[in-house]
Amino acid sequence: MNMPARGAYHWTDAPPASAGPVEKVLYEVKKTIVGQDMLLERLLVALLARGHILVEGVPGLAKTLAVKSLAEAIGGEFHRVQFTPDLVPADIVGTRVYHQPTGEFQVQLGPVFTNLLLADEINRAPAKVQSALLEVMQERQVTIGRDTHKVPNPFLVMATQNPIETEGTYPLPEAQTDRFMMKVVVGYPSVTEEFVVVERALGTAAVIQRIIDPETLVGLQRQADQVYVDPSLIEFAVQLAHATREPARIGLTDLTRYVTFGASPRSSISLVLAGRALAFIRGREYVVPEDLTDLALDVMRHRLVLSYEALSDDVTADVILQKVLANVAVPEPAGRGR
Structure with missing residues (x-):
């Protein structure tokens, strides 16, 4: 499972026979992602360390595709939430809904109940919605009414924000940003990488195969510990x-x-x-x-x-x-x- 040094990745169609599960996951994700080696490495670091990532970059840098491809490679569930100014906390964590035939309230769980959650453009939602993520990011649980519900394991939040737009955005509270293990700044690809991106866009999209499952990932987390x-x-x-x-x-x-x-x-x-x-x-x-x-x-x-x-x-x-x-x-x- 020896990895090359940063900036020294040389990807082929298949990983070497000696590759470990983590390296095989990276090879699989690289079927759809060109460049962004540091982002992919940081995503795996966050998964193994049970942390969360805030990614800052201009639109069109495959941030969403990276998380989605990673979720497919580890066999986990993936949910995406597009943050907007009219979003309310119940849209994120869930709420209690009245069920008329039984006359009782039933809990409807929100999209945070997943393995990989993409909070797209998180700074477009007001502080009340951003704060709804505090409990689930730190405690891995959500409280709805008087009941507490655990989110699946493993659990990773990847939030993105656009650094070039300020209109209609809200700065993240300090308590919120401190919950993110890392903030990764994503830059533009090189000329060679962008050529490959365009070339791949002209063909059929690659199908990501499941390399491991969430249970195996939990085992890798224990090994990293x-x-x-x-x-x-x-x-x-x-x-x-x-x-x-x-x-x-x-x-x-x-x-x-x-x-x-x-x-x-x-x-x-x-x-x-x-x-x-x-x-x-x-x-x-x-x-x-x-x-x-x-x-x-x-x-x-x-x-x-x-x-x-x-x-x-x-x-x-x-x-x-x-x-x-x-x-x-x-x-x-x-x-x-x-």
Whole structure:
């Protein structure tokens, strides 16, 4: 199940005979998705780490198709909700409906009861609807009336938002964005990749075969849980989070005026969990510093609350995090002996 380094994927018609189930899933999804290797890798990291993903990108970058293809490859159920300003919480989680023949109220479950939920253009719905996802994302359950209903396992929420439109949109509350394990920024494909996209569009769409089932995915999650994380790497994740709150501690006094609130403690947890899943995807039984540094931007960029001065000076969360990463000492690789 050894994975090539990021940016070094060479996809053929079939995976090698030695490929593990995770790599076979990636090969199957790549039948319909050209490029977007980082997005697909992050989706699998979120699945294995039991997290959720917020994806930001302009329209037409196959965000929806990526989630749908992944759901077909793992044999899971897939639901899509198009968020609009007139959406109400009951449209997401469900509600109680009066059944006239019996004279009783019956629970009608919403689209969140699925394995993979795509919340398309989540920032087009008001805060009340966005907050309806808080319980199900954190607790994996929905409360309707006095009854609590568990969602299927595994469960992943992938939300998308369009960064170029602001009319008719609502900014996500901080409590909502903090529930997402990662925020992935998707860019345009290369010229070669876009040529392949157009070429595939002229032919018959590929049929995605089921590679594993949800039960197998749950087993892979348990295997990822056994990946060893050295305490020095946990300390490294904590130091990164603290450095975003107090940049002056690592000699970045000039960044203090740009950060109103740093990354929450949930970011340290998410970084370690995601790093453990990434190590598993890359075929290791232990985490190395590169697993954490590769994911640091995705895990922390949406958790920084920047000041108005940062906006006026065009200083982004990624710029701040890159400076923090450059100034926090990276521990020596550990765990190779296990």
